Amino acid sequence: MPALAAVLIPLLLLPLPLAEPRYRWPVAPPQVLRRFEPPPQRWLPGHRGVDLGSSPGARVRAAGDGVVVYAQALAGRGVISILHAGGLRTTYEPVTATVRTGDRVSAGGPIGALEAGHPGCPVAACLHWGLRRGDVYLDPLALLGLGRVRLLPLQTYFRKAASSGGRRSASRSYSSGLL
Numbered sequence: 001m002p003a004l005a006a007v008l009i010p011l012l013l014l015p016l017p018l019a020e021p022r023y024r025w026p027v028a029p030p031q032v033l034r035r036f037e038p039p040p041q042r043w044l045p046g047h048r049g050v051d052l053g054s055s056p057g058a059r060v061r062a063a064g065d066g067v068v069v070y071a072q073a074l075a076g077r078g079v080i081s082i083l084h085a086g087g088l089r090t091t092y093e094p095v096t097a098t099v100r101t102g103d104r105v106s107a108g109g110p111i112g113a114l115e116a117g118h119p120g121c122p123v124a125a126c127l128h129w130g131l132r133r134g135d136v137y138l139d140p141l142a143l144l145g146l147g148r149v150r151l152l153p154l155q156t157y158f159r160k161a162a163s164s165g166g167r168r169s170a171s172r173s174y175s176s177g178l179l
């Protein structure tokens with residue numbers, strides 16, 4: 001028994017391994033092209049999800065463990081809906097489903113192939129990824145801890161990239177005696 005305790009106690013004292021993140025990006029690499037823009041009133045237009053740029057036929061994966069509650073073409077577009085623990089529901093469109101209603105899926109498991117044709121998509125194909133709890137639409141990026149992420153307009157991005165390369169302007173901004 002003392003020998004067993006000698007093995008067990010150090011094991012119990014070890015920190016728990018980091019838990020796997022519960023939610024993941026549904027396409028890789030992630031490229032957010034349009035973010036969540038909830039309408040001020042539910043009957044007004046808005047953008048009830050995020051658009052992730054990719055290419056037609058790209059593999060779409062379940063963002064988290066759950067059960068497929070919808071996998072059909074809706075108004076000509078393939079739509080998949082997955083119910084997760086806690087009543088959260090993620091949706092994926094336009095996607096040709098490789099899963100069926102009632103299937104259990106795990107985070108990162110393939111659920112279908114991306115189709116082209118999401119309205120307003122500036123690249124070959126965009127996955128419209130949505131999140132709902134009941135009737136309330138939420139920002140799916142919140143699942144990844146990125147709910148407040150802001151997209152920089154491309155112009156700003158390039159200006160920042162260009163200015164960060166300019167060492168002269170950077171050194172001038174130091175006023176202490178460090179340099």
Ligand SMILES: [Zn+2]
Pocket residue numbers: 034047049050051118127128129
């Ligand atoms: Zn969209």
